[in-house]
Amino acid sequence: xxxxxxxxxxxxxxxxxxxxxxxxxxxxxxxxxxxxxxxxxxxxxxxxxxxxxxxxxxxxxxxxxxxxxxxxxxxxxxxxxxxxxxxxxxxxxxxxxxxxxxxxxxxxxxxxxxxxxxxxxxxxxxxxxxxxxxxxxxxxxxxxxxxxxxxxxxxxxxxxxxxxxxxxxxxxxxxxxxxxxxxxxxxxxxxxxxxxxxxxxxxxxxxxxxxxxxxxxxxxxxxxxxxxxxxxxxxxxxxxxxxxxxxxxxxxxxxxxxxxxxxxxxxxxxxxxxxxxxxxxxxxxxxxxxxxxxxxxxxxxxxxxxxxxxxxxxxxxxxxxxxxxxxxxxxxxxxxxxxxxxxxxxxxxxxxxxxxxxxxxxxxxxxxxxxxxxxxxxxxxxxxxxxxxxxxxxxxxxxxxxxxxxxxxxxxxxxxxxxxxxxxxxxxxxxxxxxxxxxxxxxxxxxxxxxxxxxxxxxxxxxxxxxxxxxxxxxxxxxxxxxxxxxxxxxxxxxxxxxxxxxxxxxxxxxxxxxxxxxxxxxxxxxxx
Amino acid sequence: xxxxxxxxxxxxxxxxxxxxxxxxxxxxxxxxxxxxxxxxxxxxxxxxxxxxxxxxxxxxxxxxxxxxxxxxxxxxxxxxxxxxxxxxxxxxxxxxxxxxxxxxxxxxxxxxxxxxxxxxxxxxxxxxxxxxxxxxxxxxxxxxxxxxxxxxxxxxxxxxxxxxxxxxxxxxxxxxxxxxxxxxxxxxxxxxxxxxxxxxxxxxxxxxxxxxxxxxxxxxxxxxxxxxxxxxxxxxxxxxxxxxxxxxxxxxxxxxxxxxxxxxxxxxxxxxxxxxxxxxxxxxxxxxxxxxxxxxxxxxxxxxxxxxxxxxxxxxxxxxxxxxxxxxxxxxxxxxxxxxxxxxxxxxxxxxxxxxxxxxxxxxxxxxxxxxxxxxxxxxxxxxxxxxxxxxxxxxxxxxxxxxxxxxxxxxxxxxxxxxxxxxxx
Numbered sequence: 001x002x003x004x005x006x007x008x009x010x011x012x013x014x015x016x017x018x019x020x021x022x023x024x025x026x027x028x029x030x031x032x033x034x035x036x037x038x039x040x041x042x043x044x045x046x047x048x049x050x051x052x053x054x055x056x057x058x059x060x061x062x063x064x065x066x067x068x069x070x071x072x073x074x075x076x077x078x079x080x081x082x083x084x085x086x087x088x089x090x091x092x093x094x095x096x097x098x099x100x101x102x103x104x105x106x107x108x109x110x111x112x113x114x115x116x117x118x119x120x121x122x123x124x125x126x127x128x129x130x131x132x133x134x135x136x137x138x139x140x141x142x143x144x145x146x147x148x149x150x151x152x153x154x155x156x157x158x159x160x161x162x163x164x165x166x167x168x169x170x171x172x173x174x175x176x177x178x179x180x181x182x183x184x185x186x187x188x189x190x191x192x193x194x195x196x197x198x199x200x201x202x203x204x205x206x207x208x209x210x211x212x213x214x215x216x217x218x219x220x221x222x223x224x225x226x227x228x229x230x231x232x233x234x235x236x237x238x239x240x241x242x243x244x245x246x247x248x249x250x251x252x253x254x255x256x257x258x259x260x261x262x263x264x265x266x267x268x269x270x271x272x273x274x275x276x277x278x279x280x281x282x283x284x285x286x287x288x289x290x291x292x293x294x295x296x297x298x299x300x301x302x303x304x305x306x307x308x309x310x311x312x313x314x315x316x317x318x319x320x321x322x323x324x325x326x327x328x329x330x331x332x333x334x335x336x337x338x339x340x341x342x343x344x345x346x347x348x349x350x351x352x353x354x355x356x357x358x359x360x361x362x363x364x365x366x367x368x369x370x371x372x373x374x375x376x377x378x379x380x381x382x383x384x385x386x387x388x389x390x391x392x393x394x395x396x397x398x399x400x401x402x403x404x405x406x407x408x409x410x411x412x413x414x415x416x417x418x419x420x421x422x423x424x425x426x427x428x429x430x431x432x433x434x435x436x437x438x439x440x441x442x443x444x445x446x447x448x449x450x451x452x453x454x455x456x457x458x459x460x461x462x463x464x465x466x467x468x469x470x471x472x473x474x475x476x477x478x479x480x481x482x483x484x485x486x487x488x489x490x491x492x493x494x495x496x497x498x499x500x501x502x503x504x505x506x507x508x509x510x511x512x513x514x515x516x517x518x519x520x521x522x523x524x525x526x527x528x529x
Numbered sequence: 530x531x532x533x534x535x536x537x538x539x540x541x542x543x544x545x546x547x548x549x550x551x552x553x554x555x556x557x558x559x560x561x562x563x564x565x566x567x568x569x570x571x572x573x574x575x576x577x578x579x580x581x582x583x584x585x586x587x588x589x590x591x592x593x594x595x596x597x598x599x600x601x602x603x604x605x606x607x608x609x610x611x612x613x614x615x616x617x618x619x620x621x622x623x624x625x626x627x628x629x630x631x632x633x634x635x636x637x638x639x640x641x642x643x644x645x646x647x648x649x650x651x652x653x654x655x656x657x658x659x660x661x662x663x664x665x666x667x668x669x670x671x672x673x674x675x676x677x678x679x680x681x682x683x684x685x686x687x688x689x690x691x692x693x694x695x696x697x698x699x700x701x702x703x704x705x706x707x708x709x710x711x712x713x714x715x716x717x718x719x720x721x722x723x724x725x726x727x728x729x730x731x732x733x734x735x736x737x738x739x740x741x742x743x744x745x746x747x748x749x750x751x752x753x754x755x756x757x758x759x760x761x762x763x764x765x766x767x768x769x770x771x772x773x774x775x776x777x778x779x780x781x782x783x784x785x786x787x788x789x790x791x792x793x794x795x796x797x798x799x800x801x802x803x804x805x806x807x808x809x810x811x812x813x814x815x816x817x818x819x820x821x822x823x824x825x826x827x828x829x830x831x832x833x834x835x836x837x838x839x840x841x842x843x844x845x846x847x848x849x850x851x852x853x854x855x856x857x858x859x860x861x862x863x864x865x866x867x868x869x870x871x872x873x874x875x876x877x878x879x880x881x882x883x884x885x886x887x888x889x890x891x892x893x894x895x896x897x898x899x900x901x902x903x904x905x906x907x908x909x910x911x912x913x914x915x916x917x918x919x920x921x922x923x924x925x926x927x928x929x930x931x932x933x934x935x936x937x938x939x940x941x942x943x944x945x946x947x948x949x950x951x952x953x954x955x
Contacts, residue, residue, distance in 0.1 A: 253662070257802075300758055305667045330662040332670055407634070407642070410621075414641040421638035423569060423619045427799070461660040463676050467687060482689060486672035490759030493672055494689035497714065 002026045002165075003384060005185055005219035007172055007233055009036035011044070011148055012360050013225035014155035015372035021162035024387045028165045028217055029156070030187060032229075034488025035168060035448045037152030040227050041365075042451065043302070043334025044148040045251065045280055045291055049363040050087060050140035052107025052115060053270055059344045063367035063374060065110050068142055070369040078154035079398020080147055081283035087143035087265035088118070088127065090134045090319060096269045100138040107140070114141040129261045130320050143265055145283050148365055149451040157441055158396045162389065168444075169488060173214065175222070175236040182353065183222050183237070188214035189489075221379055223355045228299045228337045230358035239349035242358060246299055246335035249291025250308035253330040254323070255459055259285045266319055275362060277315040279323070284454065289316045289323060295338070302333040329459050336361040346371060347378050355379055399437050399452065403429035424472075425465040427458025435469055439476045446470065447487040466493075531608060534615040534640055538563045538647040539859040540852070541633050543620045543800065546575020547841050548832020548848040549653035550603035553612045555852020556651070561859050565613045565645065567620050567635055573607070574600035575655060576678070577841065579685045582706055588842035599841060615640070623650060623804055623828075631827055648859035649827050651851055652801060652815070656833035658703075659793040666698075668755030671762070677703040677791040681710070690716055692787030696764050697721045698752045700728040700735070702839065704791020709738035719783050720745040722752060722766050724773060727900055729793070729922050731839060751775060752788070761788055794837045804828070811879045812836040818867045818884045819891055820854035821847070829855045836881055836894065839924055846892065869937065874945035876901060878921065885942065887934035893927045897946050905947045911937060919946055 004020055006013045009031030017029045033039060051065040075082045091097040104115045116139045123130065123137050160166050170187035178184050226233040234240040259281075266279040274293035282288050292308045313325045339345055339359025344367070346357050357375050360367070380386040402410060402420055413420040419433035430453045438452035446462075449455055449469050456462035456469070470493065474481045485491045539561035542549045545568030553564045566573065577585070580596025587593060590602070607614065618637035626632055626646075633645045658676035673692055675683070680691040681703060693716055697704045700723040708718045721739060726749045728735050739746050747766070753775045754765035767780035796814040798806075807816045807824040814835040815823040823830050831851035832844045857864070867884035871893065880895035897904075902918035906925070911933050919925060 252665075301669065303668045303754070304665075306665075306753070309665050309667070325665065326663075328662050328665055329660070331665055410636075411642045414636070418638045418641075421636055421641055422617065423636060426569070426619070429621070459660075460657045461662060463658050463660065463679050466679060467682060481687070487759075491672040492760055494683055494687075494691060495693065497684075497688050497690055 001182060002028045002217065002219040004221045004223060004379070005030060005217055006223045006225055008225035008227055009156060009166070010039050010225065010227050011037060011041040011152045011365055011368050012357055012371055014152045014159065015368045016223055016225060016357065016375055017159035017164045018155045019372035019376045021159045021164045022389055022392045024389055028167060028219065029159065030170045030172060030217065031166070031168045032171045033168065034445050035442065036156040036166065037149045038447065038487060040334050040337065041152045042149050043251065043332055044365050046146050046148045046282060047265060047280065048144040048146050049366045050143040051110055051112045052103050052140055053275055054363060056106050056110055059346065060363060060367065061110055063344065063370040064363040065112060067367040067370035071144065074369060077394040078158060078396055080150035080154050082144055082146045083283055084142060084144040085264050085281060086139060086141045087267060088137040088139055089267045089269060090130065090137045091269060092133055092135065094135070097136050099269055100136070104138055112140060112142065115139070127262055127264065129322055130266065131318060145265065145280060147283050153442065153452060154396050158394065161396065162392055170215065172233055172236065178218060182218060182220040185217045185219065186214055187217065221353050221355065221384055223357060223375060223379070225357045228335045230337060230356065234349065234356065237351045237354050239351040239354050241349060242345055243340045244337050244359065245295055245340070247338045247361070248294050248296050248302060248333055248335055250304045250312060250331065250333045251288055251290035252309065252312055252328050254287040254289065254327040255329050256286050258287045258327055261287060261322060262320060268319065277312055279316055279320055299335065302335055304331045304333045330461060346375055348382060399434060399441070402431045402434060424468045425455035425458065427460050428454040430455040432472065435472045436476070439473065444477065445485050445487045449473065530611065531614050532616065533613045534565060534635065534643065534645065535613065536645060538565045538645060540564045540649045540651060540855050541645055541647040542566045542651045542653055544568065544575065544653035544655060545573035545614060546653065546655050546832065547577055547600065547603065547844050548655065550607055551845045551848035552651040552653050552831055552852035552855065553607055554603070554610070555849040556856035557610055557612065559853040559856030561856040565615060566607065567618045568614060568616050569619045571616050573604050573614055579682045581685050585841055588840065589845050620800060649829065649855040651855045652828060652830040652834050653832050653848060654797045654800060654834045656794040656796045656837055659795055661790060664792055666752055666755055669757055671757040671760050673761035673786055674755070674788045674790070677701065677707045677789045680789050681707055684710060684714065690714055692716060694719065694785045695787040695789055696783050696785045697789045697791060699723060699790060699792035700730050700746060701791035701793060702730040702734050704789060705730045705734040705738040707789055708744050709742055712742050712744065718744050719785055720747055722747045722750045724751045724769060727920065731922060753780060755788065760786060764788060794833065796834045796837065798834060809879065812881070817882045819882050819886050820864055821851040821882065822854065827858055836879065839922065843894065843924065843926060868940060869934070870941050872941055872943045874943040876946040877944050880944050885929070885934070887931060887937065889931055891929045893929060895925050895944060897921055897925065901946055901948060903949045905949055907945045907947060909942045
């Protein structure tokens with residue numbers, strides 16, 4: 001029996017897992033997808049908010065400012081991509097300038113550091129590519145950009161290294177109250193056996209666990225961090241005191257060529273529904289624009305749309321006219337878990353031992369480390385004994401990034417490990433050694449490697465590296481090439497050609513992709529003059 | 530020698546595809562002896578290695594070869610003539626030392642991160658395929674969406690089918706070839722959908738890869754939505770109007786487990802950009818003079834890194850020239866500076882090279898913006914040719930003899946493609 005079962009391996013669940021791993025506890029983290037951080041986290045805008053934009057007096061506002069301050073230390077311990085680039089909320093009119101003044105006063109009351117009002121001249125000097133129509137801005141230096149998936153991967157890895165069990169591809173189907181206290185969670189596996197990810201290797205379902213019928217997990221406490229599914233999970237024990245309505249956001253990633261067009265996060269003045277569509281200079285140098293905000297009922301469908309693309313580019317071009325939809329290299333959408341209470345829902349439910357961490361929409365990523373501390377304290381107060389581990393290791397080794405190293409460091413890396421000399425991804429300059437490292441650190445799928453190494457994130461979007469990464473994954477996971485998936489069950493990539501078809505490979509005649517006779521007709525324009 | 534890499538060369542060629550191999554041979558022809566080809570794959574030959582269909586070499590060899598056969602002829606010559614080829618190797622950068630030598634940084638498993646000194650560099654990195662993001666296809670992001678070239682590599686080099694029921698977006702040549710290839714392997718190809726009112730591939734490929742196999746080509750139609758959570762399950766397609774806007778009222782769904790994209794090629798100029806080489810916004814490749822020299826002294830470009838070709842024979846021709854000029858440069862032979870700017874005019878999307886000299890014959894490559902039939906090709910007031918038709922998918926080439934430029938005293942020569950009945954003929 002576990003002391004705590006966390007349902008949901010997004011950034012919040014992973015932060016809670018790491019926080020619990022500081023104590024002498026048996027903790028299990030259950031994730032529906034093939035890897036942690038593959039849901040809302042992966043599609044997050046990746047902003048560490050300064051805090052001046054959130055309504056004062058809310059739990060959100062409190063945990064946001066607290067969370068922001070924790071990121072420098074977390075970055076040192078976990079090595080994820082994070083940079084405090086600062087943010088600008090820009091005003092296009094005198095009325096908007098006035099609302100920025102109010103925002104500044106609110107922020108200062110909450111303890112947001114370093115807020116400054118910039119006039120048009122200062123704004124032009126600092127960000128010369130912004131629209132000439134803008135009349136001023138509120139500058140918040142403590143805001144930053146982060147790679148949210150790297151943060152989740154590192155949190156989970158740290159938790160596992162300190163004893164938390166991570167079970168992926170486990171979809172919680174029912175939760176029963178145990179006689180004598182605690183819960184029995186029944187989880188089914190979407191397809192194939194669930195893996196217990198521990199340390200270096202993936203372990204198949206344990207003895208006696210029927211991988212088809214699913215597995216049972218018993219725990220004294222449950223922390224429900226199931227994101228857009230949190231109300232459904234709560235309903236399994238009759239603790240559904242709230243409703244989650246997914247709010248879809250579309251993001252558009254632009255070519256690296258636009259690096260440096262803006263150097264800070266650029267926000268419009270927010271509306272009650274959303275912080276608006278913004279320009280994000282990502283940690284890795286590419287620009288991202290978005291997100292949109294549209295409520296929907298479906299909790300799985302995350303399409304991008306023509307309307308979304310038009311909305312995003314029309315909006316950001318008002319802020320920065322040189323941003324062009326044609327520079328898009330990738331687009332994606334994610335679902336925010338918006339609760340009907342308007343604030344984070346964190347704490348005990350009406351079922352003793354069952355805790356909610358729900359409705360964690362923006363600024364949830366910023367607040368996540370503070371949420372973890374807060375909820376562990378609450379569970380402690382409810383009777384979970386929190387005895388600190390003296391062996392707790394807060395650090396995980398950050399990946400060695402070949403692309404960002406100097407010539408000398410690169411030379412040293414190749415000398416130490418020749419696999420650094422084998423290029424896997426040419427757009428982002430990722431080497432074979434880094435792909436192996438990603439597998440060492442938990443990657444099990446093409447997307448897992450992509451989000452850990454950047455292989456496949458560049459402008460060719462996997463055209464070059466896909467087969468190389470699949471080959472390495474096949475070797476490392478001990479599965480045939482065609483069993484490597486994009487992101488877990490159902491996302492198969494290729495079918496092996498039947499052997500009897502080999503003969504058919506010698507194709508009957510015909511012409512070619514690049515080849516035919518005469519360019520432009522009988523009076524060929526290739527004559528000498 | 531295959532696998533050998535010394536520290537000093539006359540000419541270093543970046544890329545061992547058809548352009549790089551021909552450039553290396555051209556360099557040797559010009560009188561230099563030390564030439565290195567840097568190739569990222571385990572073997573030289575480039576994209577031709579996966580083009581197992583026939584039809585290559587009709588211009589250059591006057592016979593019909595498969596892609597690997599065409600490549601092999603050049604690999605054999607390169608080996609016979611003692612050119613060094615470094616496989617599994619990648620150029621990460623280029624610098625110039627105080628004595629004017631180029632320093633090429635080469636990353637490889639065997640050699641680590643080495644620095645190779647040379648006098649000339651030929652860029653022959655080829656091109657890459659446009660992806661889903663570049664055309665912003667709305668919908669979900671499931672597995673099963675491949676560029677046509679990646680699917681071709683999986684099938685022809687690795688022996689795996691991308692799926693059992695495919696839709697192909699875009700009528701580029703690789704997409705057309707793959708429609709036939711997948712059909713032969715038992716994968717059902719539901720159709721090829723092309724945004725433009727004409728095919729972007731060669732007419733012959735439309736006939737031999739689609740018509741002969743009963744695969745429908747839907748012109749002025751595009752994919753407007755991708756469906757499926759884990760693996761693609763269907764696409765929505767819709768006809769488009771003249772401005773390219775889809776008509777949602779006439780849309781329909783096509784069930785499939787695979788979507789191949791054949792929506793264009795982009796010259797691979799990340800290295801060129803990092804070196805600060807001036808690029809042409811239309812071709813996506815470097816700006817070059819009549820010796821195929823880029824804006825960076827001693828650095829030349831040819832093949833698909835310069836502009837996307839449709840016939841490998843022309844890549845070979847261009848690369849042989851680039852190699853010869855690179856070799857001359859390494860021997861410190863200098864050519865007179867070009868004095869004439871070559872400028873695209875009516876219905877010409879681009880023409881190369883960007884400048885000409887009046888002292889020798891020049892091969893000029895160009896592409897039309899739209900189909901025109903019949904058509905007059907006019908070069909300034911020097912020359913007119915009647916063409917039966919021009920189409921964007923088929924490159925036009927022209928040789929301009931020095932006699933023509935002998936008494937041309939202007940600095941700007943414009944090329945136009947004019948309709949025959951539009952008053953184009955004076």
